[in-house]
Amino acid sequence: MNQETLVNTYVLCLSEHAPGDTDGVLSMWRSYASQGHGLAIVFNTRSVPDPPQAPLRIAKVIYGSTQQRLKILQDGLVEWVKVTKFLNLPDNQLYLASYGAFFFIPNLKFKIAPVLGGSPGSLSLASLVEFILLGPSISSPIAQAAFRRVLKDTCLKDFEDRVFASTIPLRPTVG
Numbered sequence: 001m002n003q004e005t006l007v008n009t010y011v012l013c014l015s016e017h018a019p020g021d022t023d024g025v026l027s028m029w030r031s032y033a034s035q036g037h038g039l040a041i042v043f044n045t046r047s048v049p050d051p052p053q054a055p056l057r058i059a060k061v062i063y064g065s066t067q068q069r070l071k072i073l074q075d076g077l078v079e080w081v082k083v084t085k086f087l088n089l090p091d092n093q094l095y096l097a098s099y100g101a102f103f104f105i106p107n108l109k110f111k112i113a114p115v116l117g118g119s120p121g122s123l124s125l126a127s128l129v130e131f132i133l134l135g136p137s138i139s140s141p142i143a144q145a146a147f148r149r150v151l152k153d154t155c156l157k158d159f160e161d162r163v164f165a166s167t168i169p170l171r172p173t174v175g
Contacts, residue, residue, distance in 0.1 A: 017042050022133060022164035029135050029170050037135050044130040131162040156164035 015028065017040075024040055064072075119129040134143050144165040151160045 014043065019130075022131065023136075023166045023168050024133050026168050026170060027052040028168065029168055037137060039135060042130040042133060043128050047127045123155075126158055129159065129162065131164055132159065134163065134165045136166040136168045136170040140167075 017024070024046065029038075033172070086095070089097060108167070134140060134147060137143070144163055147163050148160045151157055151163065
């Protein structure tokens, strides 16, 4: 990376969400949504294309010990060495093997150049957003109705039926 690419690099952290779950989990609302007063946008990652030249990578984070992470890297490198040996590339094409290494080491997909032509036409907010969850509170039914009404009169009216109020029994903690 250099100064030019560094300012154009963005990281977004997401949480895994069970398909069809319109409640979320208690810890999510307690820890990340201001005691249930926030909202969650549930993305349908199945609709995100993953062409080989894409600069976007969606992958599950692997939490493990240093030993476990080193083993994952070592296993990926061993597999890469096997494939590189099998290809028997001439010296002037060995650089191709280094590009391939990023596909054998899990979750280290890095693209050297941007994808030309922008994002695919099928990639839209409507195809990415599965639904919107409002945090559990005593006023959740009112908040849901109000949120739907706001969407109804905008260009986001197609999201009206995708707004749900969580029914998780959250008892806010004090302090």
